[in-house]
Amino acid sequence: MDSLPPLPQLPPNQRTALLDTLFEPCPPLHTLSLPLLSTPTLSFPTYSDLIRAIRSQLFSLLKSSKPSDVEWLDSILRAHPRLGAKKVESKLSRGEQGAMGGGGAGVTEEERREKEEESEKLRVLNEEYENKFPGLIYMVFVNGRSRPVIMEDMRRRIDRGDIDAERAEAIEALCLVANDRAKKLQE
Incomplete structure (x- = not known):
């Protein structure tokens, strides 16, 4: 789905694709939220709603x-x-993560090494995060922030050590990403 269909009267066969576009393909989310899109008494004039x-x-x-x-x-x-x-299935997620900065054409050898070091630090932080919060992955709305800034946030959240706060921040990040995707796909 490259653009979002008008939300009112969304055909049933596009409901799952809509959730997958805004969030990520996820059968548990389908089970939870498809009924919202199928309930005739509920109306969502906008994607934000x-x-x-x-x-x-x-x-x-x-x-x-x-x-x-x-x-x-x-x-x-x-x-x-x-x-x-390294392998991200969703085209939208690839673009969002790419905005964090990861190299590309015209990068010097020194810049490439720095990016590799940052990637390794991020890998280690991901492992530490996932060990601290079993069953979760670190979620954040990147929004153009650099890897070092994101990694500082990750460190702060690991050190805080509050799994319920992590879940709440992940929900907020998930919804910020979904709103950003909706906005970009409607442009």
Whole structure:
């Protein structure tokens, strides 16, 4: 899906593709949120309205006392690719992660080595994060920030050590990414 269809009267066969475009392909998110797009009494005049409703669903899972709801939330949050991953399936995710800076044409040997060192540091931080918060991956809305800035944020969050705060930040990041994608695809 290269552009977003008008939200009102979205055909049933495009609902899953819409969620996959805004968030990432994720069957647990489909199970959770496709009913929103199928309920005739619910109306979402804008993509922001839909994303806000999905955000509410995700926070309901976070606030639930049922371990299965939190596991379900974690499976949705893990659908996004790991930051700095070499193989990223989603074209949108590749572009978003590429905005973090990773080299390219015209890069000197020294710049290439620096990028490799940053990549290794990011890999180590990802592992540390995932060991600290089993079942989660680090989620952030990159929004043009550099790797060093992102890695400082990752370090701060690892040191904070609060898994519920991590889930809340991941939900916010997921929704910021979805809103950014919607905006870009509507331009």
